[in-house]
Amino acid sequence: MHLRLGLDATISSKRCRERDLVIGMIAERLIHPCSKLATTRMWHTTTLAEELDVGDADEDDLYGAMDWLVKRQDLIEKKLSERHLSDGALVLYDVSSSYYEGRHCELAQFGHNRDRKKGTLSIVYGVLTDYDGGPVGVEVYSGDTGDPSTLMDQVDKLRERFGLKRVVMVGDRGLLTQTQIDKLKENPGLGFITALRSHSIRALVENGSLQMSLFDEKNLCEISSPDYPGERLVACYNPLMAEERRRKRLDLIEATERELLKIKREVLRRRATPLNKVEIAKKVGKVINRHKVEKHFNLSIEDGTFEFGRDEEAIRREAMLDGVYVIRTSEPAERLPAEDVVRRYKGLARVERAFICLKSVDILIRPIFHRDPDRVRAHIFICMLAYYVEWRMRSALAPILFEDEELERAWKKRDPVLPAKPSDSVKFKKASHLTDDGLPVQSFKTLLAELATQCKNRCRIKTDPTASTFNQITTPTPIQKKTFELLEL
Numbered sequence: 161m162h163l164r165l166g167l168d169a170t171i172s173s174k175r176c177r178e179r180d181l182v183i184g185m186i187a188e189r190l191i192h193p194c195s196k197l198a199t200t201r202m203w204h205t206t207t208l209a210e211e212l213d214v215g216d217a218d219e220d221d222l223y224g225a226m227d228w229l230v231k232r233q234d235l236i237e238k239k240l241s242e243r244h245l246s247d248g249a250l251v252l253y254d255v256s257s258s259y260y261e262g263r264h265c266e267l268a269q270f271g272h273n274r275d276r277k278k279g280t281l282s283i284v285y286g287v288l289t290d291y292d293g294g295p296v297g298v299e300v301y302s303g304d305t306g307d308p309s310t311l312m313d314q315v316d317k318l319r320e321r322f323g324l325k326r327v328v329m330v331g332d333r334g335l336l337t338q339t340q341i342d343k344l345k346e347n348p349g350l351g352f353i354t355a356l357r358s359h360s361i362r363a364l365v366e367n368g369s370l371q372m373s374l375f376d377e378k379n380l381c382e383i384s385s386p387d388y389p390g391e392r393l394v395a396c397y398n399p400l401m402a403e404e405r406r407r408k409r410l411d412l413i414e415a416t417e418r419e420l421l422k423i424k425r426e427v428l429r430r431r432a433t434p435l436n437k438v439e440i441a442k443k444v445g446k447v448i449n450r451h452k453v454e455k456h457f458n459l460s461i462e463d464g465t466f467e468f469g470r471d472e473e474a475i476r477r478e479a480m481l482d483g484v485y486v487i488r489t490s491e492p493a494e495r496l497p498a499e500d501v502v503r504r505y506k507g508l509a510r511v512e513r514a515f516i517c518l519k520s521v522d523i524l525i526r527p528i529f530h531r532d533p534d535r536v537r538a539h540i541f542i543c544m545l546a547y548y549v550e551w552r553m554r555s556a557l558a559p560i561l562f563e564d565e566e567l568e569r570a571w572k573k574r575d576p577v578l579p580a581k582p583s584d585s586v587k588f589k590k591a592s593h594l595t596d597d598g599l600p601v602q603s604f605k606t607l608l609a610e611l612a613t614q615c616k617n618r619c620r621i622k623t624d625p626t627a628s629t630f631n632q633i634t635t636p637t638p639i640q641k642k643t644f645e646l647l648e649l
Contacts (some may be wrong), residue, residue, distance in 0.1 A: 293510030402483025
């Protein structure tokens with residue numbers, strides 16, 4: 161697969177041992193994601209080490225290849241950008257983090273831990289993709305780096321290293337803050353698509369720029385506001401999202417009320433040694449912070465007494481905006497109609513899919529053990545390149561995977577606000593577990609396991625002990641044959 165992608169030539173135009181070791185690490189990351197020491201052992205369970213002629217490599221050889229790779233990262237990313245990006249392209253960018261095992265790497269710091277591993281250090285990394293979700297670059301930061309502060313590094317990469325004069329950055333509202341947008345506006349040729357935070361949407365309602373009656377006939381409308389000069393605002397209303405938010409809010413409020421009622425009963429019981437105000441506040445704080453619904457309650461805490469009740473007005477005001485979101489962009493209508501603005505922003509789900517594959521499903525970027533910062537960068541870059549291979553494979557193999565092949569073709573026709581409806585073909589695949597050819601539909605992992613059953617046997621004619629040995633590949637199964645056809649192998 162790497163030959164058809166040209167990934168080997170992208171890494172280095174000339175074959176060398178370092179390139180073969182890197183290709184081996186990328187392939188092994190897809191087959192058996194593991195440590196570098198385990199990699200040198202696991203690739204002997206397949207023909208990978210033999211095919212690449214790296215059977216004699218040990219973990220020190222892999223570390224040397226990683227040191228070689230990280231020095232070539234800029235060149236490799238530039239080649240990927242030339243293949244997938246062009247002037248005026250929409251570029252998706254998002255940031256994530258992974259926990260670090262140990263405490264001896266300067267990149268590992270306490271910060272926002274997305275893995276919910278309490279007390280562990282983290283390493284932050286930002287992934288840059290084309291609009292289809294194909295990764296073209298990754299940057300690694302210390303674990304205490306805030307997401308917005310990474311944005312301008314990506315802008316510099318796109319403009320200076322990739323040579324793109326006009327780019328439209330698509331990022332979520334936590335990344336493209338007002339401060340970062342102001343910096344983007346200082347650079348001609350840089351556009352953006354992002355979303356407003358809830359307090360900004362509420363301000364639009366209060367100043368009359370956004371009225372709920374605008375959604376009476378259509379779930380999408382374009383508005384303007386003097387608070388966002390030179391920008392377009394596309395307001396959307398999703399009734400399914402509205403219902404889900406109402407349900408979730410009610411569930412959290414009721415769960416909090418049950419816990420607060422227990423505290424109230426405890427306060428009433430403690431007559432001999434009443435709880436003081438501080439003790440009660442600590443108990444209440446733990447409950448309130450657990451579900452983040454303090455704004456929906458009126459609390460009264462005094463020595464020996466505790467009362468609470470719902471703040472119905474606060475609940476009503478928040479419920480008014482259930483299902484409403486607003487996309488902001490610098491792109492003019494003639495270049496990007498309102499419907500397409502929404503579609504482009506929702507394309508960020510492709511980057512989220514990349515993080516899911518990188519972190520927990522297939523490639524397992526975590527845990528990270530390397531002490532040297534450049535080794536950490538090389539490890540994450542190898543994982544990104546492995547995802548690049550997987551992304552291309554998933555696209556080619558969609559007919560035999562649980563993938564909706566028609567989703568992308570229908571994106572211009574479907575409602576940009578409502579969730580995409582599955583096509584008839586994917587419904588058939590999921591109901592019958594069969595493709596149109598009658599083959600069993602696979603997940604990516606089960607397909608790799610199926611491919612692993614094909615063997616290369618070393619043979620010798622039994623009646624002639626002096627004859628030379630020869631290799632014989634087992635006949636591919638129907639699903640293996642179909643896979644090779646789709647991958648054009």
